[in-house]
Amino acid sequence: MRPLVELDHLGKVYSTRTGDVVALQDVSLTIDEGEFVAVVGPSGCGKTTLLKILANLEEHTHGVGILGAKELGGGRSSDVGMVFQKATLLPWLDILANVLLPVTLERRATPADKETALGLLRMVGLEDFARKRPNELSGGMQQRAAICRALVHEPSLLLMDEPFGALDAMTRDALNVEVNRIWRETHKTAVLITHSIPEAVFLAERVIVMSPRPGRIVEEISIPFGKERTLELMGTAEFAALCARIRRHFEVSAA
Numbered sequence: 001m002r003p004l005v006e007l008d009h010l011g012k013v014y015s016t017r018t019g020d021v022v023a024l025q026d027v028s029l030t031i032d033e034g035e036f037v038a039v040v041g042p043s044g045c046g047k048t049t050l051l052k053i054l055a056n057l058e059e060h061t062h063g064v065g066i067l068g069a070k071e072l073g074g075g076r077s078s079d080v081g082m083v084f085q086k087a088t089l090l091p092w093l094d095i096l097a098n099v100l101l102p103v104t105l106e107r108r109a110t111p112a113d114k115e116t117a118l119g120l121l122r123m124v125g126l127e128d129f130a131r132k133r134p135n136e137l138s139g140g141m142q143q144r145a146a147i148c149r150a151l152v153h154e155p156s157l158l159l160m161d162e163p164f165g166a167l168d169a170m171t172r173d174a175l176n177v178e179v180n181r182i183w184r185e186t187h188k189t190a191v192l193i194t195h196s197i198p199e200a201v202f203l204a205e206r207v208i209v210m211s212p213r214p215g216r217i218v219e220e221i222s223i224p225f226g227k228e229r230t231l232e233l234m235g236t237a238e239f240a241a242l243c244a245r246i247r248r249h250f251e252v253s254a255a
């Protein structure tokens, strides 16, 4: 497998009015093409900062980061799609136009772009909602549309920052199954940030555990369940053991 992301002793210090904030320290991490990685860590440990650096929305201050063949930083637009906790769809555009937004911000959408967008909507079961407005969709449906929007320009890296944190537990389970399927069908490289340890173990091939701020990697755990995941997995002893192993880090840091 070729690495898509290579972070070498990456660090980030925010300079603020009241002094420096070390958000990330010595983060060294390689993510292979097609891999699904989840990052878990306490609030404020720099998870969002890490995603923003990968998306070139924020510049690191230490070390080196590479995405594809390019070095991160310098404000170049990068080859990523991003899903946030809130769907942030534009209320005055229909779902199809919302999904096409990353394309239409750059140029006029072609019929081929529309086909791509409709294909993604079909993949998540929203083909009948292409002409609806966001407020006509449930929270879970809006988040599905946001995933389509993140994929429409065919980025090599899909970044998700607490994408299902605002949804109820049943919707969240359904979307986790869906994200697993989307990942398998699109062969994307994916990085998921989540507060939910079971969600991380359910979706990822590797879970990165971060320490409280300044965020450092304290453990990397391979998840040996193969690519296709079903909800029954969550009831197995092996699943519970992996969750317990990750949770132990946070019990220690909370003490």
Ligand SMILES: Nc1ncnc2c1ncn2[C@@H]1O[C@H](COP(=O)(O)OP(=O)(O)O)[C@@H](O)[C@H]1O
Residues within 6 Å of the ligand: 014, 015, 016, 021, 022, 023, 041, 042, 043, 044, 045, 046, 047, 048, 049, 050, 213
């Ligand atoms: N733009 C910013 N300016 C100054 N400090 C920031 C900024 N963004 C985040 N921080 C600080 O950096 C740390 C990590 O933040 P963040 O990456 O959002 O953590 P997480 O997503 O893990 O909760 C926090 O202490 C936060 O207050």
Ligand SMILES: [Mg+2]
Residues within 6 Å of the ligand: 047, 048, 049, 161
């Ligand atoms: Mg965050």
